[in-house]
Amino acid sequence: MTVKYTEDLRNGKNDEKTPNAFSAAKFVDDLLKDGSKVPCDNTIEEFEVNDIPKFYDAKKYKAGQNFYHKHVFALFFSKFLGLIVTLSSASILAVLIMTKMSSSPMTAYRRYVATIFHVNLWYEHELTPDSKAMKSLRRIKSFHNSASMRSRKIERPPITQTDMVLTQFGFMGFGIARTEMIGVYGATKEELEGYIHFWRVIGSIMGIQDRFNMCRDSLEETREICEELINRVYRPYVAKKDKDFVEMTSYLTDGLWYTNPMLNYRVFVSFMYDMLQPKECLNNNHESYFDLGFFERWYYKILYGLMYSLKYDICRLYHNFHHHLRMWIIHWYPFLAVFKFGYKNAMVSIDINNVKTHAN
Template identity: 30%
Template sequence: MMCDLEELKEGHAELAAQSGIPPHAPPWLDVEKFNRGRKFFQEYFYSNFLAMFTSLVGGLSVINLLEPLVFTKASDDPRKSWKRYFSTFRHVTCWHYGDVWDNESDAYRSVVDVRKIHNKVAMQMNSSQQPERLYFSQYDMALVQCGFMGCIVLYPEYFGVPFHQAQIDDYVYFWKGMGYLLGISDRYNICNDGYSSAWEKCKAIEQKVLIPALKNPPKDFLRMVEAFIGGANLMWKFKLLSFESVLAFGLEAMGEPRPKLGLTDTLRLYFQKMMVVLVRHCSFFRRQINRNMEMMMGCSKMK
């Protein structure tokens, strides 16, 4: 049963917490469960990364997520986009490999940095944009939270993760904690009530927000997503990915019809699928690609 988003949408009128300093650990925190969620990410690093990457491509069609990126002008060409999104993915990786509850850790400092960035952009946008629109609201942040963990919650096996509800529930709990640290109140934290509730909320966001947005994207969508894909291709020095192939991959995950692809984009799509099969069924390959990604993100230096 899919949940109603009306209560979540009430967060439109409430600003997410904007202090640069995260709150202390909440009284409800179960550190062991939170850390199991971290380990889940580490075990399936590539799958989680692919899910976030795919989610971001689709999520750029959602005006709440797109407008701050357009406003900052920090990701509107491939080189700027690569720098900006690599930094984002590195922050997220740091949260999973470090101790965000230790105020002496790199992970904690990463959370502080992200909150400061959000605070700065929110103040600029809320003072200069439409007065009837509140930017960086609780609702906006809930959508961002869904973008980070929603694909894995909804479609773990499609992204190469064997479905074990307890593991996914631990990962949901991890994002409950991260939502708290990033300024989402318990009322709007989509991970607040465990796996089943998170699944319903993510599914509702997919069906009522994401898919309609993809069918009628805002004017800056294509420009920003092409910059994002172009920036990602700078890693390989050739066009391994395309907007069309990544979008088709995401649409298939959701069970939505994908656009007709040419030969090159079809090969790109099946390359992504082949990688998932290898990660899903070959533990040696999964460990190796995880190590490669850990090296790229500098995980050995994170604490």
């Protein structure tokens, strides 16, 4: 019903008998057109609200956290690929370049390790007005507000609702639209809807208006929005191979290599580009993003095999354990980063108790 309605709209048809049927195409139209005109900083009243949203459901929220912990290796991997794809947006990239916080492997390392620490807090702690998770969210929100206001001061566009939703996709979109391709097998509808609810709540607290929030009550509707964004936004954006995109993604991968030496820029970007292909083309040959060398093609196949192996519980648990071990090393002694960047630069901490006011 929903899919047919979306296809009819694209073909210029509109079933008057179902005027209230959801259309992912219309949702994305609104997001790209009107969402790009609505800032996500303290120039709009909604941004000042720091409360837990009224639609928050503690049971669903907890289900989303549990789902993440059950598939932590795969979903963390999907977030890394989501970070890469988010950088294909020119407006998001412009803000990152302006802040100069991701313009080298070292600064990218520090920025994204801090992001990892913040996101881990959201998954590990309950959501209450004074919880560590809420303090972390307020901290990140203050960073976004500061960056948006700095952009305004130099007469550049602020961070918008569109930017925030495209970033929201980066954190959860592949987990919904390409669930098995990123190594999550056997997920139930309740688990996926809990995951969606988790990110709907996070997005709302960060300033995304309900009108533009891509995480909806329905798994099917959210998945359709993900597909629309993949087809209409991310695949054409990434295909441009913009110079700034290539440069910033290389900094991202090179920086995070010191947290995981298995990262390879060309292989992982090629894998991400594969996930952006239409579903009917996912298992067929298509133009590769990079002309991979022999060893890169070999590693690429291993990566695919790794994602497939996660369908077996023993493999999932093994890689989950290694993920937690890696997080412990990053927290306490990131020896590769210490060797490359020095102890002071390698040790990243987040001060969730020091939150600037929005006016700052």
